[in-house]
Amino acid sequence: MLTLIWHLSSFANDLLQRYAPTNRLIWFLRRRENLRYGVPAMLLSIPYLLIARGALALIEVGAPEWLYLVFILCIWNAIKFLVWGPVSLLYLAKARFREAKRVSASRTRQPSQDQRTG
Template sequence: MLGFIVSGVARVVAALNRYLPSLRLIQRVVHRRDSHKWGVPAMLLAVPYFLLANGFKSILEEGGHSLLSVPLLWCLVMGIAFVALGPIGLFLLAKCRVQEVRARRKLSRVGAERRR
């Protein structure tokens, strides 16, 4: 039963990654070192998502079909994800830079010891 649920979730995530490029963008910013600097500009992508969510909300309030709540929820989730992406990207960038500085210092210490 658990394997069936995990398999279903994996298929849904794979389909969403294939057809919704925003998930791919989030994965690249969070999981790649050279993309951490794009976290704060990616926060700007939250604005269209929230505007679209506001449009869906107004349609629903005017008596639109209740199935429009699904894209409304999707827009809200993606907007919140992009808003959270900026600070996460900055934190990961700072963490990587600290690790790089430590590695450089270690290499310079080892080089200085070999020269003696």
């Protein structure tokens, strides 16, 4: 039974990581050339929070309770984008540090002009 649950949860995780739009966007933003868009991507949490508030308001006036799933999904996606902003800055700083380290290492390995001509 535990094996079945494990495989089903693994399948669900794989399915969501591949096809859920927010996960695809986060993976797109994780590329080195797109890390600079991490902080503006935090603004995507605003519509999710508004949709979550709307779903909660509908539930309060008597709408079906399955809207709690919409509420939870929107809150989760808003949190993902809010957290991604600072995390992307850390990834960007790490990438720039590595690039600067490579550039300085390549400068020290190259022989100077006097050694090449002599």
